[in-house]
Each structure stands twice: as structure tokens, then as C-alpha cells.
Amino acid sequence: MIHRSPVFPAACAVFLATLLGALPxxxxxxxxxxxxxxxxxxxxxxxxNCLMCHAEEMVVRSRLTEKQxxxxxxxxxxxxxxxxxxxxxxxxEYLVSQFSDPKASPVGPPxxxxxxxxxxxxxxxxxxxxxxxxxxxxxxxxxxxxxxxGPEARGGDLGTCLVEKxxxxxxxxxxxxxxxxxxxxxxxxxxxxxxxxxDILAWxxxxxxxxxxx
Amino acid sequence: MSRNGMNQGDESSFLSGRRDWLRTAGAxxxxxxxxxxxxxxxxxxxxxxxxxxxxxIVRCLRPLDLESPVEVFDSFLTPNDMFFVRSHFGAPAxxxxxxxLAVRGLIERPLSLSLDxxxxxxxxxxxxxxxxxxxxxxxxxxxxxxxxxxKGAVGxxxxxxxxxxxxxxxxxxxxxxxxxxxxxxxxxxxxxxxxFLRSLPLTQALHPSTLIATRMNGEPLPVQHGGPLRVxxxxxxxxxxxxxxxxxxxxxxxxxxxxxxxxxxxxxxxAPPGADLKPSDLVPVTTMxxxxxxxxxxxxxxxxxxxxxxxxVAWTGTGHVTAVHVSTGPNAPWQPATLLxxxxxxxxxxxxxxxxSARPGRLQVRVRATDSNGQTQPETTPWNRxxxxxxxxxxxxxxxx
Numbered sequence: 364m365i366h367r368s369p370v371f372p373a374a375c376a377v378f379l380a381t382l383l384g385a386l387p388x389x390x391x392x393x394x395x396x397x398x399x400x401x402x403x404x405x406x407x408x409x410x411x412n413c414l415m416c417h418a419e420e421m422v423v424r425s426r427l428t429e430k431q432x433x434x435x436x437x438x439x440x441x442x443x444x445x446x447x448x449x450x451x452x453x454x455x456e457y458l459v460s461q462f463s464d465p466k467a468s469p470v471g472p473p474x475x476x477x478x479x480x481x482x483x484x485x486x487x488x489x490x491x492x493x494x495x496x497x498x499x500x501x502x503x504x505x506x507x508x509x510x511x512x513g514p515e516a517r518g519g520d521l522g523t524c525l526v527e528k529x530x531x532x533x534x535x536x537x538x539x540x541x542x543x544x545x546x547x548x549x550x551x552x553x554x555x556x557x558x559x560x561x562d563i564l565a566w567x568x569x570x571x572x573x574x575x576x577x
Numbered sequence: 578m579s580r581n582g583m584n585q586g587d588e589s590s591f592l593s594g595r596r597d598w599l600r601t602a603g604a605x606x607x608x609x610x611x612x613x614x615x616x617x618x619x620x621x622x623x624x625x626x627x628x629x630x631x632x633x634i635v636r637c638l639r640p641l642d643l644e645s646p647v648e649v650f651d652s653f654l655t656p657n658d659m660f661f662v663r664s665h666f667g668a669p670a671x672x673x674x675x676x677x678l679a680v681r682g683l684i685e686r687p688l689s690l691s692l693d694x695x696x697x698x699x700x701x702x703x704x705x706x707x708x709x710x711x712x713x714x715x716x717x718x719x720x721x722x723x724x725x726x727x728k729g730a731v732g733x734x735x736x737x738x739x740x741x742x743x744x745x746x747x748x749x750x751x752x753x754x755x756x757x758x759x760x761x762x763x764x765x766x767x768x769x770x771x772x773f774l775r776s777l778p779l780t781q782a783l784h785p786s787t788l789i790a791t792r793m794n795g796e797p798l799p800v801q802h803g804g805p806l807r808v809x810x811x812x813x814x815x816x817x818x819x820x821x822x823x824x825x826x827x828x829x830x831x832x833x834x835x836x837x838x839x840x841x842x843x844x845x846x847x848a849p850p851g852a853d854l855k856p857s858d859l860v861p862v863t864t865m866x867x868x869x870x871x872x873x874x875x876x877x878x879x880x881x882x883x884x885x886x887x888x889x890v891a892w893t894g895t896g897h898v899t900a901v902h903v904s905t906g907p908n909a910p911w912q913p914a915t916l917l918x919x920x921x922x923x924x925x926x927x928x929x930x931x932x933x934s935a936r937p938g939r940l941q942v943r944v945r946a947t948d949s950n951g952q953t954q955p956e957t958t959p960w961n962r963x964x965x966x967x968x969x970x971x972x973x974x975x976x977x978x
Contacts, residue, residue: 416766418639426720435722443767475632478658481643482801485668518767526764527669568673572764574772574824 398456405457408450411547413439415523422458424473426465432458445521485529493534493561493568500566503559507551516570521547526570537564630875633659636724640667641801645729650890651872653918653927654704655732657794662801663709663730665773665836666763669821674762676805678744678789682758682827685749692791692805695739698747701788702737704924705811706892707818710841710862713967716957719850721964728870728971733890733925736809737792741825742783750827757782758832759808761821775819775841776832777810781863786811786923789822811923812864812894814966816841837861843966847959864894867954868968869901869928869946876973885932887914887942889971892925896949901928904943911945920949934977943972 413422427435433455440446446454461468504516511522518524530537538560544550555563633643643662649655678695680688709730711723724730745757756776765772781787788809791798798804803820810817816836831837842859844852869891874880891898897920902911914930934940947953957969 416639418637420635421637421642421724424636424725425722427722428719431722441769442765442771443769474635476635476643477632478643478662478801481633481635481638481641481662484638485641486800513768517764518770523766524764524768527671527673527762528764529668529670532670532672571674572669572762572823574760574774 401453402457402460404450405453405455405460408446408454409457412444412446412450412454415444415546420474422462423468424470425462427458428463429455429459432463443518486532493564495558495561495563495565497562497565497569499559500562500564503555503563504566507554508563511548516567517572525567526572531564531568534561534564631659633662634727634729636726640664642724644726645732647728647870647872648875649729649732649872650870651888653733653925654794655734657734657796657799657802660707660732660734660793660802661709661730663724663815664763664820666765666770668800669762669764671762671800671805671821676762676823678806678822679824680744680748680827681824683751683755683829684745684827685751686747688744688748690744695744695789695791695806698739698743700737701740701785702735702792703786703788703809703811704733704735704921705786705809706731706733706865706923706925707809707815708732708865708868708892710814710816710965711963713958713969714964716967716969717960717964719960721962723964730815731870733892734793735795736788736790737795738788738790738798738806738809740785741787741789741808742785744789744825745782745827748827752779752827752829755779755827755829756831758824758826758828759819759822760824760826761803761807761819762823763821771835773819773836774832774834775817775837776828777808777817779827781810781813814841814862814865814894816862840963841965843961843963847961850960850962862965865892866958866966866968867891867893867898867946867948867952868971869898869944869954870971871942871944871973874942874973874975877975878973879976879978880934882935882937882977883933885934887930887932887944888927889944890925890927891916891944891946893946893948893950893952895922897922898926898946899949900947901926901930902945902947903930903932904945905932905934906941906943914944937977940975940977941972942975943970945970 409422436446436451436455440451505514508522509519511519512525513519513522516525525531530540540548541555541560542550542552630646630648634646636642636644641662641664645655645659645661649659676692678690680690709726712726712730713728714721714723715725715727741757756778758774758776760772760774763773777787790807790809791805793799793802798807803818803822806822808817808819808822841862843862844854844858845860848854848858869889871887871889873888874885887903891901898916901914901916903914904911912930914928917927917929932942945954954968954970958967
């Protein structure tokens, strides 16, 4: 099931946020309870919608004004970020509360890494062959994945583009995401057999990013 | 791999300056353990502890944006594994594809070139500075959206490949004026996200130093740097150096879309925050302004009193660097540094200056470059809303002990 609606009960959102990590904006008193709920909802909207494409540090290390954050949200929604209209307000409130004032949410110096360490997360573990059947995969993709990732896998309302993405070179990770889900994506462990996973991967690997000639 | 491969296509005009950087590249290829700056023989007393200089500064892990620590700029060529990394949508899975380059649009013969086809064209090799247009963005106040680069979204490499003009000639150009659209293999995350489509004016595309690179510092062009094919436009900022190049289209007009029509533009005259700018007030960001950086000593270094060599690099977008001056405080006189390397457009020159400091205490070291157009670095760069082309004077603080 996909939680398209942002209107989780606030208590549920707080519970989820607590699971995800302590909220950095603990407050007390009934007058703050509403704001605390909104910030929790905003944080959830941030995790669900922004982290699909961006690593957290890109936002966490930014310091922008409310006007700049509002413009960023509008730009990203225009570019396909699936922030529901009714969540834009809480998302903005959350971003402004944490990432406007230079003194709020202080961050340490940036992480340091060798290139090899950084690439380990994105490049192939070892070019792994898969035994899938792309033709069968096309049909399986259409019935299981296309609703979110788009009919051509170029990205849809809720899922990102999968065409020529490095995860296709990492079958172990691909299978893990497919089985367990990630962020708003549900796990397909019960719906797809291992052969079906391999078939979908085989079809996705045939897709190419191209533009029609003008 | 190779040194031999690297020599193919040399132009005699810069043979004289090559030995130093060949040696550097050779040492890199050999995977020498000690960094070049440690082997250069200048002793730095009590440098900051820790081996972080051999690690990249992570600006963003997804998509991957890595910045070089400035100490890396203590050599003519920047090693591939210490060269900054930037992309809009992340590297595509190039291993899935037998790469081909499509050439289409207003040409006589549409082409689909394999990597082997490109090897049959005349090969060219040149050193050139690649700098992200947002390098130094973190210096702008008020802050602006975008990756908060410090000093190191820049590097100098020896790029090898074919000239774009040779590819266009083979396709048979049909026009004298126009634009070359360039598209890479990095698909945007959503069908609603604009593709990273850019264009070069035909005059720049036909310039003999504009390349389609297949090699970097003597190695096959690494995927994180745009391999197997990336455009090289010496003197122009990095957003024109399209990575994972897959399609070039010759057209009368500039490329359509966000990344050409509204992104990577700056006001013709500086405009303060909040200014209401019309599209006609903006021009595309093309060549880089003159700039210099201090590579050694490191910021915060503790140095023994006496003579210490201060070193770094300086470059510019058009022409070449003619002078570098160093001063030891906001009101101290500017003193000329010694320039190394050739007066060659597109690449950088190293500079050296001997600091002779007897008095213990904190010391600011500042550097300023001037180019053959008479342009000198400003104290700070006028603010612009996207934080492009910072070239304010670089400075570090050290402590003399």
C-alpha cells in the first residue's frame, strides 16, 4: 500500500519520526504541541519526497531564507517531487525551522572520504550477469512498477527514473529494494518470485535514455 | 595505458612545458605512496595532523558531489582520484551500454560513432582547467541555493580525445552560425525534470581546443568524470563540459529548456539580492574570470619562523595569467610571486613565493592574480543569486611559532 496522503494522524507521524530518530525540535507545553506536530509532518514530508533524489547533507548543510526555501520547493514540485499540495506548508515550516538560522541545527565540518569509498556506494559491486528474460520482465514491470515509475521507467508520480541508473548494475541491492521497499515504496517480497525480479531487472537494463530528434 | 598513448597527438607548441606534468602523471599512474607535495622537498614544520588531505570533501553523496582539498593543487596536474566530481543527475550505468555518439541536426550526414570510430579521427591532447561555475559559492552572502562549494571544485588535467570540429566536419556542417546542442546519458529522476541539455555557440564548438575527451591524465576517462565521452571547453566553466556525451545536434538556435534558457545565466551588470531581473538582463555564464588559490601551506598550519615557500596555482578563462602577487595582511604591500609553466590559454600556472617571517604569531597570506587582458581579482566578487564564478582574493591564516 502506498501512503500517498500526507495526512497521517499526527500521533502516527510523531511515532514514525521517533522511530527514524529523535526529533531535533523538542518543545513542551500545549501551545507548542501543534507546531511540534507540524514539524514532525514536515520532517516526514522531507524524508519521503526530498530524499528520493537528494542525500540529506545537501539540504542539512544549506542555510536559506523562507523565501528561498519556498522557491526551492516550488521548483522541485515542478520537476516532479511528489509533495502533495497540502504538505507544502509543513515541509516549508520544517525546512525554515532547521535550515534558515545559521545557529539552528549546527553541522560539523563535511565528511571526508576517498574517491573509492564514495564510489563504492554507486558503482557496480562487480559486473554481475543476471539470467532474467527481458520480455517477461516487460509485462511484469507494466503490472507491478509502471504505476509509480512510469510506463517507460523514466519516472512517474511517485517513483524515480530507473533508466540507466547504477542500481541496475547492483543486482543484490536491486533485489533488496524490490523485496523490502524504500521510503514510500512498498516491498514486493510476497508479490514477486526471484525469477520475476530477475526478469524485471533484465528488461530495465534494456531501456535507454534518449530524446527524440527535433 | 599509457605514457605512449598519452604522447599521441602532442602539439609541439607545448612540448617544452610538458616534462613536469608528465612526471607528475607518471608518479600518479605508478600509484606512488607519498603525495607530490610531500616529495617536493619543502619542509613544513608541524603541519596540521591527520591524513585528511588524501580524502575528498563530501558535499553530497547522492548525486555525488566531491570537492578537492586545496593541498591537491600543489601540482600542475590534478590526479583523477583527487579531482572534484559534480553532476546533476549522477553517473549513468555506462557499463550497460555499448557507447555510441549520435551526430544529427543541420548536417549533411547523420552519424552514429562508436568509440573505435573516434579512435580513427586525429587525436589531440591538451591540459585544461575544469572549474564548476559554482566553485566558491559558499563565499557569497546572503547565501544562495546550490552546492556550497568551498575552494576545490576545480582541477587541471591533461585531456585527450578528438576535436569536436573534426566530428562536425565529418558530418558535413550546413551552416556557419548556430549552436551545437549536447546531451549526456544521465537521465533526470522524473519525466518532469528538465534534461541536462546544453549548447555551445558554433564558434566555440569549432575552436580547435574544444574536444570530445576519451582520456584524462593518460588514463581512459573515468566514469565519475564523464567517461567514456565528455566535452572539454578550455577557458569555459564546467557546465559546458557535458559528461557522458551521447548526442550532439547542430541547430540554428540555442538549446531549449531550463538548463540553457534560465539556468547558468548571470546579470550583465551586478544586481543586489531581491532585484527584479528580466530574462533580457541575463547572459549565459561562459568563460571563467581570473583566479588564484593557495595550495601550501595549509590553512591553519603552524610554521617555524624563517623561510617557507608559499605555493599555488592561478588561471583565467581567456588569455593567460601574467602576474601573481602575494601579501601578508590586508594592508601589507603586494609582492610579485614567481610564475611557473607556459603562457598557455585554458590551463593554469603554478606560482611560488618565499615567505620570510621572523615574528611568531598569526599571519594572513593573501594571493591575487592578473591576466593578459589586464583583469585582476577583486577583493570579493559581486553577489549573484545563483552563486556563480566566485573569484575573490584567496587568503589563509597560519601561525608562526
